[in-house]
Amino acid sequence: MxxxxxxxxxxxxxxxxxxxxxxxxxQSNEIIILVDTDTSKENVTRAAESQGFTVDKVTSEGEGYRISITRGQA
Known part of the structure; x- marks a missing residue:
């Protein structure tokens, strides 16, 4: 999960x-991050990639974004 x-x-x-x-x-190879600004979306995405995670999907959700990342996927 x-x-x-x-x-x-x-x-x-x-x-x-x-x-x-x-x-x-x-503890998890998959993490969902919920943010509500473009700046947070960009910074979280960059930070995740720097830690060896792949950004699988970024979707608009209400007033913000849902970012799905997974460890070590190419």
Whole structure:
């Protein structure tokens, strides 16, 4: 099951920090991140890729975005 990071309502760098904390736990190969700004979407995506994750899907969801990432997928 995918882990979920709900960073809606938070400004950067908090969504990135929360995403990196979840990645460091190492408990899930799939993580869903919820953000509500374009800046957070870009920064979380970049941070995830720098940690060896692949961004599978970014979808608009209400006022924000749902970012699906997986570990080590090419």
């Amino acid at each position: 995918a882990a979920t990071v709900d960073a809606r309502g938070l400004s950067c760098p908090q969504p990135v920090i929360m995403t990196l904390d979840e990645i460091k736990k190492g």
